[in-house]
Ligand SMILES: Nc1ncnc2c1ncn2[C@@H]1O[C@H](COP(=O)(O)OP(=O)(O)OP(=O)(O)O)[C@@H](O)[C@H]1O
């Protein structure tokens with residue numbers, strides 16, 4: 001009886017392994033091809049023509065693309081920081097105070113979350129025009145902070161809700177004033193979620209094409225838009241290189257998160 | 266006891282949550298150094314009392330006085346009491362040492378002193394080797410001890426414990442009960458303990474307050490509460506009780522009365538206060554106050570005759586239910602007699618029952634739809 005059931009289990013897990021393998025292949029094969037092609041001497045990538053750094057050199061020489069890239073990183077990190085700060089404040093006050101508008105304000109967060117990008121984009125555009133804000137760096141930053149905000153609020157609020165409410169009372173009971181409860185209990189316990197929110201916002205911002213294309217001006221070009229206009233005339237090897245670099249960045253971030261969290265703990 | 270020895274005093278405290286009045290004109294006085302237990306069924310307001318003392322809730326009217334000072338308007342962080350939470354509420358991101366040190370750090374105690382006091386307290390609760398662990402790496406009983414250590418390290422005037430043992434399994438709970446009691450004697454701190462477990466209350470407390478629906482029912486030593494309950498609620502909440510309705514017929518002397526029980530049995534009862542002929546009373550009999558005999562042995566001694574409806578051997582006692590002819594059921598609990606191992610009754614056997622005279626407890630009748 002026992003060996004049979006074990007056999008069945010191992011058969012099942014064998015099948016599971018195979019399925020998982022296929023899924024990963026499906027997910028990562030295109031990426032692997034893309035990375036390989038970034039080192040491919042051939043311009044069209046239909047065949048392997050030998051290893052080469054030349055597309056990297058070419059990218060390095062493409063100052064417009066490099067500038068768009070740094071612009072993107074700047075916007076993403078600023079937007080992530082702004083959204084995390086504002087979102088943390090909002091989540092904390094949603095959690096802390098039972099103000100009457102709590103339902104309403106958490107509802108509003110969801111509205112922003114659920115709105116299609118195109119609707120948000122048009123809304124931003126209308127608001128910026130009405131306020132007379134020049135399209136460019138600031139409009140882009142404000143827009144990015146805004147669309148990242150709901151994700152931050154939801155992540156942090158969920159985390160706060162998961163804490164034992166008696167923890168805060170226990171701290172108070174042990175003589176901690178409001179400020180110490182915040183710095184010694186809430187903040188350290190929230191740190192992983194804050195890091196996660198920042199990274200999420202960073203990625204969302206780096207990814208965004210639709211909203212950005214509406215609210216940015218000719219003076220401030222960011223990567224996704226630049227790339228988008230480049231690929232309209234065919235995928236150039238430089239785009240492969242860019243994508244490879246982006247993958248590298250996300251890999252580093254993915255590895256950084258657990259390391260950050262563990263170092264604190 | 267004089268007011269001066271009261272370390273915690275609530276006077277005429279009223280507390281409302283929205284429309285619901287949880288406590289009304291509630292007063293309480295807890296003596297310095299005692300193990301005081303608040304006992305009552307769920308929702309009677311035990312936790313609310315504790316939270317009023319701790320400072321997590323504030324009374325709508327009335328005063329909270331701790332150690333002679335009116336603290337009614339002070340927040341929890343400014344009161345010299347500490348709480349052991351039911352969920353322990355240990356800080357998950359801090360080590361055991363840092364959890365225990367938290368209160369001292371808040372009080373800006375010198376580092377070397379923190380070091381030595383935390384160590385001392387951890388030794389006391391037998392967690393000396395666990396200082397660098399995190400709460401999640403501890404067992405339930407160990408977490409419980411950390412929670413206690415974290416509170417007592419601050420040398421509070423009063424330690425508040427809300428159902429602190431109810432999350433533990435039975436064996437561990439018994440062990441922690443005696444440890445708590447021991448700790449309380451050792452530290453000399455006043456403990457205010459909340460529970461709905463009457464056995465726990467009886468075995469640990471110096472004094473017990475029995476609560477029901479926001480109203481204090483009785484305050485007294487475990488013995489007073491058990492042997493002389495003031496009303497039916499206390500009598501039935503603490504242990505098992507047989508309640509007989511009776512009418513006083515005449516007084517024999519100050520404390521002995523002839524009474525008619527359940528409208529048909531004339532018996533002599535002992536009361537601890539005066540009644541007038543015609544007064545309605547309840548005669549309370551604990552199961553262990555009853556004596557059962559075989560009919561043939563009893564002869565025609567005065568007593569009740571009833572049928573055994575159920576019997577249950579618990580190891581130490583033989584518990585029976587005897588039904589009297591009018592349908593009234595009496596619960597009895599007799600110690601198992603080693604010398605007479607055959608001693609047992611068969612179901613439906615008619616037996617003679619009486620109580621040990623003088624052990625009954627008489628209280629004024631309450632309107633009760635039984
Ligand atoms: N924050 C609150 N808001 C509204 N009602 C409350 C609040 N806290 C307690 N109550 C109500 O007050 C009453 C007493 O509650 P309390 O928690 O003091 O009971 P308890 O005796 O501790 O019960 P348990 O044994 O179940 O813990 C209950 O009816 C409860 O619903």
Ligand SMILES: [Mg+2]
Nearest residue numbers: 311312313427
């Ligand atoms: Mg309670």
